[in-house]
Amino acid sequence: MKVAVVGAGSIGLLYAIRTQEAGHEVTLFVRREQQIELICNKGIQVEGESMMYDIHVKNIMDISGAFDLIIIATKQTHVKKIVELVKVNEIVAPLLFLQNGMGHIEDIHEIINPTAIGIIEHGARKLSDRTVAHTGVGVTRIAAVTMKQEDLIIYKQMLESSHFPYKLENDWFEVMSDKLIINAVINPLTSIFKVVNGEVVNNPNLFRIAKKLCEEACDALGKASVEYHLDRVKKVAMQTKDNHSSMLEDIKNGRRTEIEGISGYLLKRANDELPYTTFVYEGVQAMQQMDRREYE
Amino acid sequence: MKVAVVGAGSIGLLYAIRTQEAGHEVTLFVRREQQIELICNKGIQVEGESMMYDIHVKNIMDISGAFDLIIIATKQTHVKKIVELVKVNEIVAPLLFLQNGMGHIEDIHEIINPTAIGIIEHGARKLSDRTVAHTGVGVTRIAAVTMKQEDLIIYKQMLESSHFPYKLENDWFEVMSDKLIINAVINPLTSIFKVVNGEVVNNPNLFRIAKKLCEEACDALGKASVEYHLDRVKKVAMQTKDNHSSMLEDIKNGRRTEIEGISGYLLKRANDELPYTTFVYEGVQAMQQMDRREYE
Missing domain, CATH: 3.40.50.720 (NAD(P)-binding Rossmann-like Domain)
Structure with missing residues (x-):
């Protein structure tokens, strides 16, 4: 071809x-x-x-x-x-x-x-x-x-x-939305706290936020089994535990991130308020715009 | 004396x-x-x-x-x-x-x-x-x-x-709780995003989070006028716009922060869930425990 x-x-x-x-x-x-x-x-x-x-x-x-x-x-x-x-x-x-x-x-x-x-x-x-x-x-x-x-x-x-x-x-929606949930948890959380993927699971405080983000993503996408998706998030975070997420790499390099298509997509789809997702959405947007000289 | x-x-x-x-x-x-x-x-x-x-x-x-x-x-x-x-x-x-x-x-x-x-x-x-x-x-x-x-x-x-x-x-409760609201917004937000106080107002994305934190603090403390308290937050953030908050200083220096007595106090008092306050509470706790070598 x-x-x-x-x-x-x-x-x-x-x-x-x-x-x-x-x-x-x-x-x-x-x-x-x-x-x-x-x-x-x-x-x-x-x-x-x-x-x-x-x-x-x-x-x-x-x-x-x-x-x-x-x-x-x-x-x-x-x-x-x-x-x-x-x-x-x-x-x-x-x-x-x-x-x-x-x-x-x-x-x-x-x-x-x-x-x-x-x-x-x-x-x-x-x-x-x-x-x-x-x-x-x-x-x-x-x-x-x-x-x-x-x-x-x-x-x-x-x-x-x-x-x-x-x-x-x-089912394209099924497979894309399953992946989206993982991205909606790991990417913004690792970007805001500037940590490797494994910390999302290994730090108990971050894991509590991760769980909330996962619940909200499931809610926005109409997925019933939060447990199943949280398990997948854990698995991916541990398989890539020493890696920086693509979003963290973008932030570190002053590039535009994919936050709009990830957390932004969930916010557009949701019927309810998604406070944790809103927080990371606004937070990553803020980081994209911030003058890095302000704090080093 | x-x-x-x-x-x-x-x-x-x-x-x-x-x-x-x-x-x-x-x-x-x-x-x-x-x-x-x-x-x-x-x-x-x-x-x-x-x-x-x-x-x-x-x-x-x-x-x-x-x-x-x-x-x-x-x-x-x-x-x-x-x-x-x-x-x-x-x-x-x-x-x-x-x-x-x-x-x-x-x-x-x-x-x-x-x-x-x-x-x-x-x-x-x-x-x-x-x-x-x-x-x-x-x-x-x-x-x-x-x-x-x-x-x-x-x-x-x-x-x-x-x-x-x-x-x-x-009224000691009145004056302390008024100050607590300001601390509950500016301190954790500047710590998580590692920015000077002015950014809480000047960055529109951070300001939207600040507003939510202020609403939740007012809710937990039974303060009716969110507008009034948000105005005070703005004023203090702008008066100290080039400063690092005490909590950010603590985080930078690897010291224990006052998050427990600020956001933690609000969470204990609240009747409703306070998702934005929970996020910053867990986030600052996470930062306190994190190995700084993970990301530099």
């Missing part, structure tokens, strides 16, 4: 490599000319693996052409813009969205292309503009949004390999 | 000096032998003022003797211990308590001595074991708890001077 991968952060680089590895012709679309030049000259690579991948790389503004599949691997905050580009350029290829959170779901519903979502359970960290560390091998759970289920089955078979598996899910 | 001042932090040093200045014989009671020796040798001083004060200084464990008044200027977390010492040593002198928060009120009610409380509106910062900066001249609002009002009037007249005024209040 001809596959486009949009975005060249850790996820974009990893999926571009693993997709080309599976035998497809990949074009990587990025924003910065500097990164285009670097990848043109040196290719991209997984840290610790000898193979170097020559990959077509183009500026995202020049996206066009006939692709069999477009994998959107940008941050959620850029999805709106990508969707506009797809519309403007009359691209009709099916789209697979790999974002955290659920803030982009509305944007997805605005386009006529067949769409699917993927939830990534891999660990990946970008080391440079052309290198990614594949820190944990997991699975990509995919589910159709507006795409036909039988088409998604074909894509699954074509994309996956033994060391990069995909798993079909039947 | 013979006046004992217990505690030699910023407040203890300032009140020892200003009380001696008003013509009284002051004995300062402290915990550390090192500080006793230093003050014995060099006296105490207000930064920027030439006058050096020779002051009697003794170990708090040796507290005894006939005083006309004992001013308790320790942190709230030490009041219980002081009250025990007073009981054990059968000291009958009237006591004036200068703590933030309301966690010590129960302890005060356990003793037979006549008691009063003082709310400090001065700015003071300890520079060394024998030097204090008087950063803002304000007023000391005093109110009788179990002391007779006419006795308190006499103490007021004797303690005050033109540049160190005292103001009589009629």
Whole structure:
């Protein structure tokens, strides 16, 4: 297949490599000319693996052409813009969205292309503009949004390999919202208190807040079993106990976070007030705007 | 009068000096032998003022003797211990308590001595074991708890001077709880987000949390006018906009904070759930316990 991968952060680089590895012709679309030049000259690579991948790389503004599949691997905050580009350029290829959170779901519903979502359970960290560390091998759970289920089955078979598996899910809302709960607890809490993920479970005071956040997320998403979801939060926090969450990394690096699509999404959906979620939502927004010089 | 001042932090040093200045014989009671020796040798001083004060200084464990008044200027977390010492040593002198928060009120009610409380509106910062900066001249609002009002009037007249005024209040609960609201908003919020006091008002996201904390504090204390108290919070935050709150200073220096007597007091008194107050209570407790090495 001809596959486009949009975005060249850790996820974009990893999926571009693993997709080309599976035998497809990949074009990587990025924003910065500097990164285009670097990848043109040196290719991209997984840290610790000898193979170097020559990959077509183009500026995202020049996206066009006939692709069999477009994998959107940008941050959620850029999805709106990508969707506009797809519309403007009359691209009709099916789209697979790999974002955290659920803030982009509305944007997805605005386009006529067949769409699917993927939830990534891999660990990946970008080391440079052309290198990614594949820190944990997991699975990509995919589910159709507006795409036909039988088409998604074909894509699954074509994309996956033994060391990069995909798993079909039947209900996109179920799988995305299950993941959202975990993100809505771990990400803002670790960002505000500037701690590694394990502290969410290991510090009894933080765990009490985590429990409240989990209850509120379940409430907003209509999930009955808080126990089950709290168990999943614990498991993920302990599996990644020494890691910084992506949101904490964003805060540390002065980047915009995905708070809007995570806690913000819950607040929009909720019928009741969600005070703990409101606190972390406002708190992370505050941190994004704050002058870091104020306190060091 | 013979006046004992217990505690030699910023407040203890300032009140020892200003009380001696008003013509009284002051004995300062402290915990550390090192500080006793230093003050014995060099006296105490207000930064920027030439006058050096020779002051009697003794170990708090040796507290005894006939005083006309004992001013308790320790942190709230030490009041219980002081009250025990007073009981054990059968000291009958009237006591004036200068703590933030309301966690010590129960302890005060356990003793037979006549008691009063003082709310400090001065700015003071300890520079060394024998030097204090008087950063803002304000007023000391005093109110009788179990002391007779006419006795308190006499103490007021004797303690005050033109540049160190005292103001009589009629209702100790009113004046303490008004101050508690301000502390319950500014202290934990600035500690969790590690910002100067002004950010509580200037950052719109933090201000929305501040408003919720103020509403909850008013609710717990049975105060009808949230507007009035929110205005006071704003005023104090702006008057001290470049300062770190005492709680943030405690967190930065790895010391125990007064969260228990501030947010903890509200949680104990409340009939309803106070989610925002619970969040900051658990959050500050978490920060107190956290290994700072986890994230730097």
